[in-house]
Amino acid sequence: MAIEVPTPTGPARPDLRILETRIYRGPNVWSYSQAIHLVVDLGSLEEYPTVSLPGFTDRLLDAVPGLERHTCSLGRRGGFIERMREGTWLGHVAEHVALQLQTLAGHDQRRGKTRSVKGRPGHYNVIYGYTDETVGVAAGQLSVRLMNHLVTPEEGFDFETELNAFLRQADRVAFGPSTAAILEEAASRDIPFIRLNSASLVQLGQGVHAQRIRATMTSKTGALAVDIAGDKDLTTKLLGSAGLPVPKQEATRTLRGTLDAARRIGYPVVVKPLDGNHGRGVCLNLTSDAEVEKAYDIARSESRRGTIIVESFVTGRDYRCLIVGGKMQAIAERVPAHVVGDGAHTVRELVDITNADPRRGVGHEKVLTRIKVDANAEDVLAGQGYTLDSVPAEGVTVKLALTGNMSTGGISIDRTFDAHPDNVEIAEEAARIVGLDVAGIDFICPDITFPVRETGGAICEVNAAPGFRMHTHPTIGEPQFIAKPVVDLLFPPGSQSRVPIVAVTGTNGKTTTARMIAHIFKGLGRKVGMTSTDGVVIDERLVIKADASGPRSARMVLQNPRVDFAVMEVARGGILREGLGYDRNDIAVVTNIAPDHLGLKGIDTLRQLADVKAVIVEAVPRDGFAVLNADDPHVRNMRRRCSGGIVWFTMSEPGSEVREFVDDYCRRGGRAVVLDPSDKGDMIVIKHGRRSMQLAWTHLLPSTFGGAARFNVANALAAAGAAFAAGAPLHDIRQGLRTFATSYYLSPGRLNLVQVDNADVFIDYCHNAAGMKELGAFVDRYSEQRKSQHELARPSRIGMIGAAGDRRDDDMRELGAVAARHFDVLVVREDARLRGRKPGESAELVAEGARAAMAEGARCRQVEIVLDELVAMRHIMGRTNPGDLVVLCVDQHASVLAELEERTQHAQAGSRAGAAGSAVSDPDLDPGTLTESAEAEGDAMAAATSEIQPERSDDTAI
Structure with missing residues (x-):
C-alpha cells in the first residue's frame, strides 16, 4: 500500500546528514547482536519520500543493483524496491544501502531497522549490523553521500571511485583467508573471539580458557621453532641430519661466495634469501655464473639479514604439505602463474583476461592473487622465447613465474588423498623435527603419488604460519576444511572456551550484589574477575581504579588469562553507549528499577529504563538463568524477554500476591529465593520445585546489621539466587553470605x-x-x-x-x-x-x-x-x-574514609584531629580521586543525543 505523499514546500535539497554515530559492540537496546546506530536528519528531504523524487529509485538501482535482492518487511525478493516505488523515506533507504555496501565488501549483513526519533520531526534512528566496525561506519557515511548525490548531483563526486576506495579500505581491515577460516570454524563451535589489534592477532575463548592466533600461528607455536623455520640453512641441516631428503645447500653473504657455492654444488642451482617468505627473492634453475650474479642481487634485496642460500635445483612439481598437530591435513600442488594461449590474444591480453577472474585480488584479499607483470615475469617469458606482445599458439602454456606461490599469481590443485604414505611420513617427521604445531612443508618431486626416496625429490622449505587458502579454496579439486584441526589443537573436543558470566544491573544495589556474588565464588576457589563502579578487580586485586561498569571493562576482564569466573556490574550508560562487551551472559541479575538517570539520552520513563536494563536478560542463553526481583513490576515483566530459566527473589511475606505467584512458580518446578518469617527472625530459603532449603537467618548476616539493612537482605537474596543458578553448593553460598561484611575492604563505599x-x-x-x-x-x-x-x-x-x-x-x-x-x-x-x-x-x-x-x-x-x-x-x-x-x-569514598581513619587514630593517641594533609593511605584503594574512565568520559560527552526508543524485534532487511 502506497504511503500518503506530503505536499513539498519547495525543491528537494541534498541536506541529509548524520548527527551522531554509535557503535554497539554487543547486545544492545536495538539488536541482539552488534550494530551501527546512526542518528540522521533528513532536513528538507523529510518532505520527499522516494515516490516524490522522479527517477530516484532507478538511479539508485543503477548505482547499487544488489538492492534488488533485499526483501525488507515484505519478506520476498524485491520487497525493498516495491517499498521504494510505493514511497519510503531516505533514512530507510540509507539503511539498506549501508547493508548492501558491506555485502559488496564481503561482509554479509542482513539485519537493520529505521525508526523515527520521537518528538524530533525529520530525525531517524538508522540501525544496521556490521562485521567490522570501521567498514560499517564507512558504509553508512558513503550511503548518506550517495542519497544526497542522487537527489542533486554533487560536484566532484564519482560513486564508482568512492566505492572502489571503500572496498580497498574494507580489504585493508579484513581478516586474511587463513585467519577467517579459523574464526569461521571457531564461530561454528560457539567459541567467542576478540580482535586484539587492527591486523590478525585474535583471542579465541575467554579468560583462563583463552588462546591466541596470529594468522596461522597459535598460542602453542614455539618461538624457537619459528626461528628455526626462518633459518633455511639450519632447517636443511636439521632435516638432513635426521635422514630426510633435502637438497645440497650452502649459506653465503657475498657474491664471490655465492658463485663459489654454486660451482661446488653444481649447476643447475637455486638462489634465495635465508629468511624470505612468499617466494620473494627465489630464483630457480640457474645454469650459469651470469644468472647467479643476477639472482644474487634479487635475493639480497629480499633478505633481512643479508645471508643468501645456494642449493641444488630439484626438478619436479611443487607440493605444499600442511601439517597440524603432527598429522598431515592437506596437500596442494602449486602451479606457477601462467596463461594458456588461444592463438588470438597477446600474452599481455591473456594476463588481463586471467586477472579479470573475480576470484583474483590484490595480495591475499581473495582466494587467488592477480598475476603481476614485472621484470621477473618478462625474464621468464624471454627464457621461453616470448615477449608480452607475443601471441602464443592455441593450447600452449606460457609461464610468467618459476615458483608456484599463490602470492605471485599461482594456482593450486588439491592432492590431499593422492600422496604416498612414505611421503606423508616424511612431511610429518619434518614438522616434528622443527617443532612446529602448524607447518607448511614444501616438497619438490616428480610425483607425490610415488615415494620420493625412489623417484628423487626433496624438502626445500619448512614454513611457519603457512597460508591456508590454497587448501581451503583450491583452483582445482575439493576444498579441505583444515581450520578444524587447528581449532581442535587449541580447544580439544570437550574442552571449555567460555568462563561463566554473571551480569548484574538495576538502579540500586547492583554493586553490593556483584560483590556478594564474587565473594561467594572466591570462597569456592575461583579466580573471579569483577567490574564495578569502583574499578576492575581480578582475584580480589584492584587493577584499574575507575568507573568500570561498562563494556570496555567487561572485555578487559574476559581478556585476563587468570579469570575463570566473571561478575559484571552493567550500568545503563554503557548499554546505551556501546551495548554489552560480550555476546551473552550465563546469568542476569536485575535488582530493581527506580527513577534515576531519567531525562538522559532519551530515557524519560521507568518503562524505557527497564527496556535498557533488560538487555542483559535478553542476553541469557537457553541454558542460562535470569535472577529477577518479583517485588518490582518492571523487573517482573522482564521474564517474557528471557530465553532461559527464571530464578525469582522476593521480600514479600507468605500469603501476599507476589509470594503466591512465586510459590506457584516453584510448585511447577521453578526456582526462587524467599524470606520465611518466624519468631526467631527471617530465614532466607532457596526453593527448587517442591524442595525448600534453609540458607541463613537475615539478622546473622554481617551485611544486614542485625537485619536493619533491608536493602542488603534483598541484595543477599539476589546473590544467593545467582550463585545457586551458577551451581554453587548450598554450604558455600551460606558461608559466603555469612562472611561478607560491608567493611571498606570487601565493599568500599557501600554502608x-x-x-x-x-x-x-x-x-x-x-x-x-x-x-x-x-x-x-x-x-x-x-x-x-x-x-x-x-x-x-x-x-x-x-x-x-x-x-x-x-x-x-x-x-x-x-x-x-x-x-x-x-x-x-x-x-x-x-x-x-x-x-x-x-x-x-x-x-x-x-x-x-x-x-x-x-x-x-x-x-x-x-x-x-x-x-x-x-x-x-x-x-x-x-x-x-x-x-x-x-x-x-559520598562520591569519593577513599578520601573521606582516609580522613575519618586519621581522626580515629589521633583521638586514640590523645591528639588533636588532623586535616587530610597526611591522610593514611589504604593499600588497595588509596584516598586519591578515582580516575575518570574512558567510559565515564564518553558518557558525559554524549549529551544532547537522540531519544532512543528501545525495540527488541529485529526487522529483516535483506
Missing part, C-alpha cells in the same frame, strides 16, 4: 561503618530518592536497635547528601525531601564533576526539596549547604556528639 569519637559514622554511595528511602528506613531501624547503647535521650541523626548534576530538577528535590524525613540535620554537598550544572545549582535544588518537606512537618530541623565534599565532612564531624548517628553519602 561502611566507622566509629569516630563514639559516634557511628556510615559511608555510603546513595545518590537518588529510591535509594534514600531504603537508606532512611535503615537509619530508622538501626536507631531503634541502638537506643539502649547510648546515654542521650535523643541522639542526633546527621546526613550528608548530594545528587549528580545530570539528574532532573525534580529528582534532586525529591532526594532532599526523602532525606528530610529521616535526618535531624542535613548538609548538602556537590560532586567534583558538575555535569553541566553551575556551582551550587544542584545543591540548592536538593536543599529546596528538603526545606519543602520540613514545611510539611518532616523530621529535619536544619539544612546547610557546604559544596566541597571533604569540607562538608569536616563540618559535620566538628558538630557531632558521642552517640550521634552520621551517614555520609
Whole structure:
C-alpha cells in the first residue's frame, strides 16, 4: 500500500546528514547482536519520500543493483524496491544501502531497522549490523553521500571511485583467508573471539580458557621453532641430519661466495634469501655464473639479514604439505602463474583476461592473487622465447613465474588423498623435527603419488604460519576444511572456551550484589574477575581504579588469562553507549528499577529504563538463568524477554500476591529465593520445585546489621539466587553470605561503618530518592536497635547528601525531601564533576526539596549547604556528639574514609584531629580521586543525543 505523499514546500535539497554515530559492540537496546546506530536528519528531504523524487529509485538501482535482492518487511525478493516505488523515506533507504555496501565488501549483513526519533520531526534512528566496525561506519557515511548525490548531483563526486576506495579500505581491515577460516570454524563451535589489534592477532575463548592466533600461528607455536623455520640453512641441516631428503645447500653473504657455492654444488642451482617468505627473492634453475650474479642481487634485496642460500635445483612439481598437530591435513600442488594461449590474444591480453577472474585480488584479499607483470615475469617469458606482445599458439602454456606461490599469481590443485604414505611420513617427521604445531612443508618431486626416496625429490622449505587458502579454496579439486584441526589443537573436543558470566544491573544495589556474588565464588576457589563502579578487580586485586561498569571493562576482564569466573556490574550508560562487551551472559541479575538517570539520552520513563536494563536478560542463553526481583513490576515483566530459566527473589511475606505467584512458580518446578518469617527472625530459603532449603537467618548476616539493612537482605537474596543458578553448593553460598561484611575492604563505599569519637559514622554511595528511602528506613531501624547503647535521650541523626548534576530538577528535590524525613540535620554537598550544572545549582535544588518537606512537618530541623565534599565532612564531624548517628553519602569514598581513619587514630593517641594533609593511605584503594574512565568520559560527552526508543524485534532487511 502506497504511503500518503506530503505536499513539498519547495525543491528537494541534498541536506541529509548524520548527527551522531554509535557503535554497539554487543547486545544492545536495538539488536541482539552488534550494530551501527546512526542518528540522521533528513532536513528538507523529510518532505520527499522516494515516490516524490522522479527517477530516484532507478538511479539508485543503477548505482547499487544488489538492492534488488533485499526483501525488507515484505519478506520476498524485491520487497525493498516495491517499498521504494510505493514511497519510503531516505533514512530507510540509507539503511539498506549501508547493508548492501558491506555485502559488496564481503561482509554479509542482513539485519537493520529505521525508526523515527520521537518528538524530533525529520530525525531517524538508522540501525544496521556490521562485521567490522570501521567498514560499517564507512558504509553508512558513503550511503548518506550517495542519497544526497542522487537527489542533486554533487560536484566532484564519482560513486564508482568512492566505492572502489571503500572496498580497498574494507580489504585493508579484513581478516586474511587463513585467519577467517579459523574464526569461521571457531564461530561454528560457539567459541567467542576478540580482535586484539587492527591486523590478525585474535583471542579465541575467554579468560583462563583463552588462546591466541596470529594468522596461522597459535598460542602453542614455539618461538624457537619459528626461528628455526626462518633459518633455511639450519632447517636443511636439521632435516638432513635426521635422514630426510633435502637438497645440497650452502649459506653465503657475498657474491664471490655465492658463485663459489654454486660451482661446488653444481649447476643447475637455486638462489634465495635465508629468511624470505612468499617466494620473494627465489630464483630457480640457474645454469650459469651470469644468472647467479643476477639472482644474487634479487635475493639480497629480499633478505633481512643479508645471508643468501645456494642449493641444488630439484626438478619436479611443487607440493605444499600442511601439517597440524603432527598429522598431515592437506596437500596442494602449486602451479606457477601462467596463461594458456588461444592463438588470438597477446600474452599481455591473456594476463588481463586471467586477472579479470573475480576470484583474483590484490595480495591475499581473495582466494587467488592477480598475476603481476614485472621484470621477473618478462625474464621468464624471454627464457621461453616470448615477449608480452607475443601471441602464443592455441593450447600452449606460457609461464610468467618459476615458483608456484599463490602470492605471485599461482594456482593450486588439491592432492590431499593422492600422496604416498612414505611421503606423508616424511612431511610429518619434518614438522616434528622443527617443532612446529602448524607447518607448511614444501616438497619438490616428480610425483607425490610415488615415494620420493625412489623417484628423487626433496624438502626445500619448512614454513611457519603457512597460508591456508590454497587448501581451503583450491583452483582445482575439493576444498579441505583444515581450520578444524587447528581449532581442535587449541580447544580439544570437550574442552571449555567460555568462563561463566554473571551480569548484574538495576538502579540500586547492583554493586553490593556483584560483590556478594564474587565473594561467594572466591570462597569456592575461583579466580573471579569483577567490574564495578569502583574499578576492575581480578582475584580480589584492584587493577584499574575507575568507573568500570561498562563494556570496555567487561572485555578487559574476559581478556585476563587468570579469570575463570566473571561478575559484571552493567550500568545503563554503557548499554546505551556501546551495548554489552560480550555476546551473552550465563546469568542476569536485575535488582530493581527506580527513577534515576531519567531525562538522559532519551530515557524519560521507568518503562524505557527497564527496556535498557533488560538487555542483559535478553542476553541469557537457553541454558542460562535470569535472577529477577518479583517485588518490582518492571523487573517482573522482564521474564517474557528471557530465553532461559527464571530464578525469582522476593521480600514479600507468605500469603501476599507476589509470594503466591512465586510459590506457584516453584510448585511447577521453578526456582526462587524467599524470606520465611518466624519468631526467631527471617530465614532466607532457596526453593527448587517442591524442595525448600534453609540458607541463613537475615539478622546473622554481617551485611544486614542485625537485619536493619533491608536493602542488603534483598541484595543477599539476589546473590544467593545467582550463585545457586551458577551451581554453587548450598554450604558455600551460606558461608559466603555469612562472611561478607560491608567493611571498606570487601565493599568500599557501600554502608561502611566507622566509629569516630563514639559516634557511628556510615559511608555510603546513595545518590537518588529510591535509594534514600531504603537508606532512611535503615537509619530508622538501626536507631531503634541502638537506643539502649547510648546515654542521650535523643541522639542526633546527621546526613550528608548530594545528587549528580545530570539528574532532573525534580529528582534532586525529591532526594532532599526523602532525606528530610529521616535526618535531624542535613548538609548538602556537590560532586567534583558538575555535569553541566553551575556551582551550587544542584545543591540548592536538593536543599529546596528538603526545606519543602520540613514545611510539611518532616523530621529535619536544619539544612546547610557546604559544596566541597571533604569540607562538608569536616563540618559535620566538628558538630557531632558521642552517640550521634552520621551517614555520609559520598562520591569519593577513599578520601573521606582516609580522613575519618586519621581522626580515629589521633583521638586514640590523645591528639588533636588532623586535616587530610597526611591522610593514611589504604593499600588497595588509596584516598586519591578515582580516575575518570574512558567510559565515564564518553558518557558525559554524549549529551544532547537522540531519544532512543528501545525495540527488541529485529526487522529483516535483506
